[in-house]
Amino acid sequence: MAEADGNGGLNRWSLEGMTALVTGGTKGLGHAVVEELAELGATVHTCSRNEAELNKCIHEWEIKGFKVSGSVCDASSRAEREKLMSNVSSLFNGKLNILINNVGTNVMKPTLEYNEEDFSFLMATNFESAYHLSQLAHPLLKTSGAASIVFMSSVAGVVSVEIGSIYAVTKGAMNQLAKNLACEWARDNIRANSVAPWAIKTPLAEPYLSDEKFSEEVRFRTPMGRAGEPKEVSSLVAFLCMPAASYITGQTICVDGGYTVNGFFFPRT
Numbered sequence: 666m667a668e669a670d671g672n673g674g675l676n677r678w679s680l681e682g683m684t685a686l687v688t689g690g691t692k693g694l695g696h697a698v699v700e701e702l703a704e705l706g707a708t709v710h711t712c713s714r715n716e717a718e719l720n721k722c723i724h725e726w727e728i729k730g731f732k733v734s735g736s737v738c739d740a741s742s743r744a745e746r747e748k749l750m751s752n753v754s755s756l757f758n759g760k761l762n763i764l765i766n767n768v769g770t771n772v773m774k775p776t777l778e779y780n781e782e783d784f785s786f787l788m789a790t791n792f793e794s795a796y797h798l799s800q801l802a803h804p805l806l807k808t809s810g811a812a813s814i815v816f817m818s819s820v821a822g823v824v825s826v827e828i829g830s831i832y833a834v835t836k837g838a839m840n841q842l843a844k845n846l847a848c849e850w851a852r853d854n855i856r857a858n859s860v861a862p863w864a865i866k867t868p869l870a871e872p873y874l875s876d877e878k879f880s881e882e883v884r885f886r887t888p889m890g891r892a893g894e895p896k897e898v899s900s901l902v903a904f905l906c907m908p909a910a911s912y913i914t915g916q917t918i919c920v921d922g923g924y925t926v927n928g929f930f931f932p933r934t
């Protein structure tokens with residue numbers, strides 16, 4: 666049975682003493698999550714494909730006093746994921762409290778224009794990576810005694826958003842996976858949740874948000890009238906990993922300025 670306060674009495678609002686793996690931590694949401702978790706006391710390992718950028722980030726985090734290390738890893742490759750988890754296991758003595766499946770990208774096309782390559786690329790990067798890393802992390806998460814997985818999903822996995830049907834499917838699959846793992850792994854004291862952001866100012870979203878028409882749509886359709894900041898997502902991710910969130914599992918939580926609950930779009934003045 667999953668115990669209340671399964672974190673052995675650690676501070677409910679802190680991540681002190683915990684270990685975390687955040688995929689894709691050099692930019693955007695992953696970068697904000699690494700900083701948020703490290704600020705709250707976690708020892709973090711992250712990965713990305715660009716070694717120079719990874720080293721630069723690690724150096725900056727060192728200066729800030731954060732405990733962050735990194736591996737070059739293409740999360741869409743099965744062999745590289747296995748190597749990554751083996752590094753993490755050695756680094757954290759076989760124990761991991763937090764897995765943040767953040768890596769993801771998009772190729773935006775109408776459904777009839779997608780080809781086999783687009784399908785495999787998006788499935789491997791966005792969904793298969795998160796699925797397989799969760800499998801690989803399971804023994805480490807279980808051994809930690811109190812663990813949490815967070816999937817970086819999207820509102821596109823909750824409602825229909827015209828940014829590509831394959832992307833949407835990968836995010837919908839993540840939301841369902843969080844529910845299944847929440848039920849399957851509760852007995853191992855592992856919680857699993859999905860965080861579903863709307864438009865957030867990151868390098869991935871920059872081309873869309875710098876398009877005047879798209880940006881105007883965001884302002885018009887979002888009750889809060891603006892795109893979000895990475896820090897507005899990383900705070901929820903961190904909360905879900907805390908002992909304070911010990912009874913929250915299997916949920917998909919939107920961070921969207923009200924976008925998904927806005928049934929009637931009224932022009933903002």
Ligand SMILES: NC(=O)c1ccc[n+]([C@@H]2O[C@H](COP(=O)([O-])OP(=O)(O)OC[C@H]3O[C@@H](n4cnc5c(N)ncnc54)[C@H](OP(=O)(O)O)[C@@H]3O)[C@@H](O)[C@H]2O)c1
Nearest residue numbers: 689691692693694713714715739740769864865867868869
């Ligand atoms: N920004 C938004 O509006 C928004 C909204 C909803 C959901 N999301 C989701 O949030 C997640 C992060 O998005 P973001 O906007 O922060 O993206 P981003 O700005 O493009 O940053 C992505 C990060 O992941 C790394 N990365 C990308 N592909 C990788 C791979 N195959 N293997 C290892 N690392 C990889 C990148 O570094 P390298 O390129 O050097 O590998 C970078 O550090 C994604 O899952 C995305 O779908 C974003």
